[in-house]
Amino acid sequence: MRRPRGRTLGAVALCLAVVAALGVVVARAVADGGSVTLLANWSGADETLFRTAVIQPFEKEEHIHVLYQGSSAESQVLDGDAEAGAPPDVAVLPGPGELAAYAHEGQIQPLDGLFDAKDFNAPWTAKVDGPAGAGAHYYWLPIKTDLKSAVWYPKGTSDAQLAAAAADPGSWCLGMVSGATSGWPATDWIEDILLQQAGPGAYQQWATGTLPWTDPRVERAWRTWGAMVGAGKDTYVRPALTRAYGAVSRTAVNGRAACTLEHQASFIRADKGWRTSAQHTGSDAQFKHSTDFVPGPHTTQDAWEVSGDLAAMFHDTPQAEKLIRYLARDDVQARWSLAQSAFSADHQVKQSVYATDAVTLAAARALDATGTVRCYDASDAMPAAMRDAFQLAALRYLADPSTLAHQLTTLDAVRRRKHAVWLPDVCSKDGG
Template sequence: MSAPHTGPAPAAAPHRRPRPRTVAVLAGCLILLAAALVAGVRALGQEPTVTLLANWTGTDERDFRDTVLKPFERAHHIHVDYQGSSAESQVLGADVEAGTPPDVVVLTGPGELAAYARQGRLKPLEDLVPRGGFGASWTTALDGHVYWFPLKADLKSIVWYPAGTGGRALAGAAREPGQWCVGMGSGATSGWPGTDWIEDILLQQSGPDAYQRWARGTLPWRSAQVKGAWTTWGRMLGAGGDPDLVRRALKTPYQNASVPVTRTPRGCTLEHQGSFIRTADAWKRADGRYEPSARLIPGARTTGAWEVSGDLVALLHATGEARTLIRYLASADVQRAWNARESGFSVSPAAQSAPAGAGAAWHRSLAATLLDDRAVHCFDASDAMPPSVRDAFAEATIEFLAHPGHLDALLKNLDLLRLAPGLTWLQSVCDRLPGTG
């Protein structure tokens, strides 16, 4: 301890307010110092970090970083090492094989996630996700645990058309294969737009019970219901007919399918696609409106049944940082903020608190349908299937569109895959079935 000062107290210096230039210089130095410290801590690996893999790239990635990740990092002082890839399934598979999987992943396929859960790769989320925060079709239990929840959702049983198109014109266009805007291309996952068609036709023609049995692997591909969905799709799109029409569908990336809507004369009128496509430039310019697909699918008998899809969050490493991120992503505030910037919707009722007049009418209508507890919501069947079946299904739609005469052989092959040992099938893909309450 220092000896106490015994001399006379020094005179107090006169108080002077720092000059603005001095304040600015000091503030700038402090900012630079803080940035240097942050960079130094990261360089030394001392800042808590969580790794995240998702499929958002480009504008979507920037929105996700600005709206979700940066506020998380500021609030929790945890760095998020984000990797965005349109081939996330392949990236995740390679990372798992190498023993370096991310802490948190966002995938579109519950079937793929179920396979990882059965391998012991995923961690249960019951204590991290709000109870009753999402519907049953979004947080399907597996072996008594919940392993995923939706960050974003989309409605799929819809057909888009330009504003000003009357009901008679819509019905007429639906009967003309050339009036459908179709793009089957999607890189390594090409063919999935065709699976959406067949799934939705089966749902509208045969109902949720048949749809769920098929998605669970118990209704054969060669059944009358499933084969009927394929042949209906083939007639609607002119499979095996006009070679130029088929070639256009097979070569067009799904993102560009709607481009002919804005041409003069119009190249196509209708697009069977999920709610996310409404943000495409062509549908913005055409002031796109939507019609429930059941009104345009031949032989449709189901009412109030909707195919849905989503981006699902799962946990692979239950570190403290990763668990904090999971709780954050499942919160109503984050769901609301992300979906206000993204093209999808939140299916958390707590997140739907926008004023009644906010947003476009089509957007409010789609959001209401996703949350309607009187409707039946069935998750995208191919996404719910085991990955080997899902991938073969997508490939088969491309082959069928070009060569519809191969259908029996394609369905036989899919039935053989369905019966392969060791596959993980979800027991439920619909939030409820008619008559079950």
């Protein structure tokens, strides 16, 4: 092998020096305002999307470097980091119940003054108590929201076909696997059935810890769900317990598959399973309110279960404050919610933003319609221990419905534990 000449070595060294110098210049250009650590649950393609739509514009504008960590088990990661005394500066979680506990412990900082809470609809914004003597403050900022209480089906399906499918457990697209949070598609169903059958008042009592799990209305919701999806029947249960939630709708396009109905949040309409081709830019999914499918008495068709992603600040640094202020801006809210096929709780974001297709606009209008009662996803609003126990119990019930009485008694014992932090409210009407 011929040795490179001295001139070649010199050129290579010069190139390396230039690249290194440029790297330093770029790093300084981005981070001369310092850095901020951020934890959220977006990884893979979602992380790339978040970096492109949110992080990179923030870094360019504020010259603050964002040290981002994405994890599908973020609750466990955050709990471990907080226990070790090293939480991130900012974390994004779906659970206000979990954040309320951090607020009570004095681990997250009030956001009063960093955004105008009047610009955001409830139940995504709410004051909660901090440590003893600290009073009530705003401790989280909603950065995106989703509509639940929806059943999705292929475009063009007739009402008669929908009715027949709803009565067939095999028609429901059901997948329980979601890593550390497996079981949440089941809890979503049970929560929504209780909301529609028993109404927002009973739902709020249950979600805030004052209605026992053994209450007949709660039990009825469980049994209704079990009958709808074929709980205890191996034909339906085995696939559901071994299939990822995100994969179930990918065979439902145009009714060509065994499952044609999916009870899921509004983000599912963007899943490639509801699209006929890579070139198709719209959604082949339509949705109806779940009351059209849930049997039993219904108190209202104006109650929707909702969810969201909430940003909280663990360290009150100038960089963290700038990130919160940035995330609260209506242009950033609109950009990120659209990128996530979601919505913003900021009523300054006009509905025209969601006029990308008829289905998206219909979901946006449902979220903000006059008379609408919005109730936060109950398991997300509950204390973390209650949420985790609920998810596990739902999986056990799906496998063996004869255990229901035991599951509900066990869950009620968790509800009665001392020192758990429960939210005072989870439902709101119209924007209040």
